[in-house]
Amino acid sequence: MHTQFITEGTTKLEVPELEHFRTRAGDYAPSLAPVFYNPHMELCRDISVSAVQVLADELDGIRVCDPLAGVGVRGLRYAKEVQGVAKVIANDRSREASELTKRNIELNGLASLVEVRNEDANVLLWENRGRFNYVDLDPFGSPAPFVDAACAALARRGMLAITATDTAPLSGTHVKACLRRYGARPLKTEYCHELGIRILVGFVQRVAGKHGLALAPVLAHATRHYFRIYLRARRGPSFADELLAQQGYVSHCSACGRRKFIQGAAVGLPSSCECGNEFIHAGPLWLGRLIDLAFVHAVAGDLAKRNFKFGQQELVFLARCAEEADGPPTFYDMHELAKRAGASPPKIIGLIGKLRGRGYFASRTHFLGTGFRTNAPMDEIVKIFKSA
Ligand SMILES: C[S@@+](CC[C@H](N)C(=O)[O-])C[C@H]1O[C@@H](n2cnc3c(N)ncnc32)[C@H](O)[C@@H]1O
Ligand SMILES: [Zn+2]
Numbered sequence: 001m002h003t004q005f006i007t008e009g010t011t012k013l014e015v016p017e018l019e020h021f022r023t024r025a026g027d028y029a030p031s032l033a034p035v036f037y038n039p040h041m042e043l044c045r046d047i048s049v050s051a052v053q054v055l056a057d058e059l060d061g062i063r064v065c066d067p068l069a070g071v072g073v074r075g076l077r078y079a080k081e082v083q084g085v086a087k088v089i090a091n092d093r094s095r096e097a098s099e100l101t102k103r104n105i106e107l108n109g110l111a112s113l114v115e116v117r118n119e120d121a122n123v124l125l126w127e128n129r130g131r132f133n134y135v136d137l138d139p140f141g142s143p144a145p146f147v148d149a150a151c152a153a154l155a156r157r158g159m160l161a162i163t164a165t166d167t168a169p170l171s172g173t174h175v176k177a178c179l180r181r182y183g184a185r186p187l188k189t190e191y192c193h194e195l196g197i198r199i200l201v202g203f204v205q206r207v208a209g210k211h212g213l214a215l216a217p218v219l220a221h222a223t224r225h226y227f228r229i230y231l232r233a234r235r236g237p238s239f240a241d242e243l244l245a246q247q248g249y250v251s252h253c254s255a256c257g258r259r260k261f262i263q264g265a266a267v268g269l270p271s272s273c274e275c276g277n278e279f280i281h282a283g284p285l286w287l288g289r290l291i292d293l294a295f296v297h298a299v300a301g302d303l304a305k306r307n308f309k310f311g312q313q314e315l316v317f318l319a320r321c322a323e324e325a326d327g328p329p330t331f332y333d334m335h336e337l338a339k340r341a342g343a344s345p346p347k348i349i350g351l352i353g354k355l356r357g358r359g360y361f362a363s364r365t366h367f368l369g370t371g372f373r374t375n376a377p378m379d380e381i382v383k384i385f386k387s388a
Contacts, residue, residue, distance in 0.1 A: 001034050001096070008042055008073060009049060009308060011080045012107045014100060015071050031140070035097045036070040043310050044228055045074060047318070048161060050302040051219065051230055052134055053082045054295065055159050061086030062133040065153060067121035067146065068092065072101030072114075074136050079113045081306075089132075091117040091124050125149035133158035142166040144181045147204050151211045154233045160215060162204065164227045170196030172282075187282035189252055190333035193222040193367050194290075198329065201229055201286035202247050205240075214239035218292040219299065221321060222367055232292075249283035250330065257340060258378045259330055261287050291325035320366040327361050327373035332381065334370040343386050348372055354384050 002017035016033035023029045030038040056062045063086055066075030075090035088110075090101050098118040105114050117124055125135070126149050135150045135158070137143045143162045150160055164170060169177035172188035172195070179185060182203040187195055197220050208215045215231035222228075248263035253273035260279070262269055269281050300318040308314060324331075334345040348364065352372055355362035360376040374381060 003100075006039075008045065009077050009081045009306070011073070011077045013037075013071060013073055013076070013104055014107060015073075035094065035100050036140070037073065040224060041226075043314055043317070044163070044223065044226070045077060046303065046306075046308045046310065046314055047219075047228075047299065048074065048136065049077050049081050050299045050306070051159070051161065051295075052078050052085075053302045054298045055134055056082050056084035057298075059133055059157055060084075062158075063131060063155070064088045064134045064136070065125070065128070065132040066090045066136050066138070067124055067150070068137065068139050069101055070097055070138075072097075072104045072116070074138060075114060076101075076104055076108060076110060078134070078136075079110045080108050085113065088114045089117055089124070089128075090114055091119060091121060093118065093120050121146055122149040125153040128153050130155050135160050137162045139163070140165065142169075142181050143200075144203065147207045148210075151204075151208045151213050151215075154213065156233075156235045158233045159218075160204070160231045160233060162200070162229050162231075164196075164200055164229075165225055167193065167196060167222070167225060167227060170199055170227065172196075184284055185282055187250070187252055187280060189254070190336045190371070191330045191367065193227070194330060194365075195250065195282050195285065197222060197227050197229060197290065198250075198285040198287070199282070200227060201231070201290070202284050204229070204231065205243050205247065205286065206284075208233075209240045209244055212237045212240060214243050216243060216292075217286070217288075217290050218295040219321065220290040221317075223317075229290075230295075232295075243288070246286065246288035247284050248287050249281050250285065250287075251279040251281050253277050253279055256378060257332065257336065261329055263287055287329055289325065291321055293322055293325045296322045296325065317366060320364060324363045324365045324373050327363055327365075328375045331365045331367060331371040331373040333368060334372070337381070337385055341382055341385055345370075346385065351385060354387075355381075358384070 004017045015037040021032040069090040069092045072090045075088045079088045171192040172186035184199045214234045220229040251260040255277035256275040338345040352362040362374040365371040
């Protein structure tokens with residue numbers, strides 16, 4: 001394998017030579033390389049480094065598991081760049097990946113902190129029940145096959161971080177695949193990515209419930225081709241029950257854009273909207289908060305002290321996540337509203353200002369450049385939209 005040397009954060013890495021693995025269109029295709037490494041995920045990994053630092057600041061000597069490690073970049077970065085990590089296990093079932101991870105450990109002088117394993121992720125996680133304070137599931141496609149074992153491997157206090165790149169099923173392009181993998185119905189709407197994240201969180205929480213484990217989201221974002229969620233773990237059936245009570249359904253009217261949120265498991269869903277049109281439904285999914293403000297502020301505070309290549313962009317991104325943290329589920333799209341209202345869209349900042357002026361919550365959203373989040377009722381939104 002042709003390799004090259006790069007640096008992410010302060011970690012040196014030997015990775016497949018990116019020039020050699022391109023699609024016909026000329027884009028770098030990580031999946032064509034014998035060992036997976038995607039340079040476009042650096043922003044996601046930088047945020048993870050700071051997230052793990054926040055966790056390590058709360059606990060004493062955290063134990064980390066990177067069960068789908070590729071070249072080992074995540075596990076190695078946590079070992080090298082986070083203060084307070086006691087142990088990292090970097091695992092991959094590919095022998096080539098594990099060999100490359102070993103070389104990367106040497107390159108960074110991390111032999112005393114990082115252990116390499118070469119087995120199936122689920123076997124490793126089940127064999128290490130209750131051992132890890134932080135498990136990072138970063139698979140190809142769906143994380144669903146690994147969630148049960150990851151829940152088993154979490155210690156009493158810790159965090160589970162998950163990447164999902166199967167955004168098409170979760171966002172409603174492949175409904176059957178979403179039902180199969182996550183036991184939930186997605187919906188193709190302007191806010192389908194947020195629904196996808198909420199379906200993913202809901203699924204993970206239901207799996208965690210079997211383990212008497214409560215997993216509350218503290219940060220969730222949709223970026224490029226992937227979803228990323230961080231969930232704080234707390235053991236105890238009553239904590240799990242409290243979270244499960246915040247699952248439910250979103251009923252959406254595609255004629256007027258209204259939505260209703262219905263909490264509960266075996267609940268009746270409204271069949272028609274105030275405008276007379278039939279509702280369509282998504283769920284079961286998580287209806288609670290996706291972002292814990294204190295956590296995101298702590299992550300941003302840590303990130304600001306580091307010298308990351310994309311640090312400025314990452315801080316702007318986290319600020320936008322923080323801005324929408326206190327809003328209700330789902331957002332509106334200026335273009336969609338303009339089409340329905342038969343009016344051209346006003347400036348988004350002006351609209352948000354007017355909504356706030358009338359006492360409503362209003363913010364932009366990281367999910368969509370032309371999106372805004374508000375708790376104002378639909379009639380008010382349309383009125384203000386037309387007058388803004
Ligand atoms: C998306 S890549 C990991 C990327 C890596 N975390 C990073 O940030 O670059 C997924 C990895 O999981 C490995 N993998 C897939 N299924 C696995 C399994 N069942 N057990 C262990 N490793 C597995 C693949 O060999 C691949 O290296
Ligand atoms: Zn309607």
